[in-house]
């Protein structure tokens with residue numbers, strides 16, 4: 208029913224009426240004073256204010272991460288003087304940053320023995336301790352931020368985005384471009400490994416891997432995901448496929464961490480190479496959304512053929528239109544992939560259509576604890 212509402216003339220008329228009302232300054236003034244509508248007016252004013260000023264909040268976080276403020280407060284609160292020494296900021300400038308971070312729940316004011324103004328970790332700041340994945344993404348966003356300085360130039364393709372250079376595989380053509388070199392994959396491979404805990408913990412909680420014998424992780428990076436799965440499932444054999452410069456890193460890591468386990472590493476470009484045959488589970492973890500439909504649709508078909516009959520494909524990535532986390536999909540990832548030069552966030556429905564076209568049946572969205580970080584889709588061959 209909800210899906211047909213937007214075409215329903217009465218609903219259209221209602222929306223037009225609502226927009227006219229909200230667009231009227233006099234009505235907005237009235238609604239902000241009237242006791243029954245005041246809370247709605249306040250909520251909308253705050254949402255608009257946050258949308259307008261969010262870049263400042265982001266830069267406060269960026270400054271705290273780069274100055275290692277959260278690390279400095281790991282063992283307890285510090286006075287403003289101590290923080291000013293640690294951050295090498297003049298006390299009055301340090302106060303501006305600390306108070307800004309406090310208002311964003313990154314820090315909290317704490318009374319310390321000297322009765323000088325002091326700060327400790329706030330609810331959100333504490334969540335950044337021992338969290339190299341988020342810290343790495345915050346630092347990475349310094350690049351993305353530069354690409355967003357002129358969003359229209361970015362949208363018109365008038366700039367050479369920094370993200371495109373960073374993600375060396377994006378928007379390349381396997382025939383025209385050489386595969387990325389070791390130094391071009393090092394930084395993103397480390398970032399992906401560091402941020403893997405966002406994903407793997409949730410996937411492990413959501414899906415029973417014990418029913419499988421051989422799992423092939425395509426675009427598996429340094430093998431961080433597959434090692435976590437193998438550690439929990441001692442009989443599972445793990446295969447990783449990625450670009451050659453990345454599988455060199457995966458091979459070293461697998462040799463070091465899994466000397467007594469069965470594993471294989473397949474260097475290759477999944478757009479042009481034949482996929483390894485015979486796995487009963489193939490995983491695409493944060494891979495499909497990096498690529499355009501023209502790459503992903505044939506990849507799904509190749510995966511379908513490479514799987515054993517009855518085998519499964521797992522897609523683990525954040526989805527567009529995730530209820531309660533809508534801006535993460537089409538706003539954040541939409542602009543991110545635009546800057547990167549390929550890929551797009553897809554909704555479950557869009558992936559469902561593409562998977563069906565590749566021959567998969569019984570395509571399910573599996574519940575994860577924090578869909579903002581990752582969703583999981585299982586499709587059966």
Ligand SMILES: C[S@@+](CC[C@H](N)C(=O)[O-])C[C@H]1O[C@@H](n2cnc3c(N)ncnc32)[C@H](O)[C@@H]1O
Pocket residue numbers: 376396399400403406425426427428429431432448449450453475476477478491492493494497
């Ligand atoms: C966003 S990273 C995700 C890595 C890993 N799955 C994770 O979640 O940490 C995407 C991975 O896909 C690999 N990749 C991109 N294009 C590829 C291609 N055409 N063939 C093989 N691997 C590719 C990249 O090298 C990179 O390791």
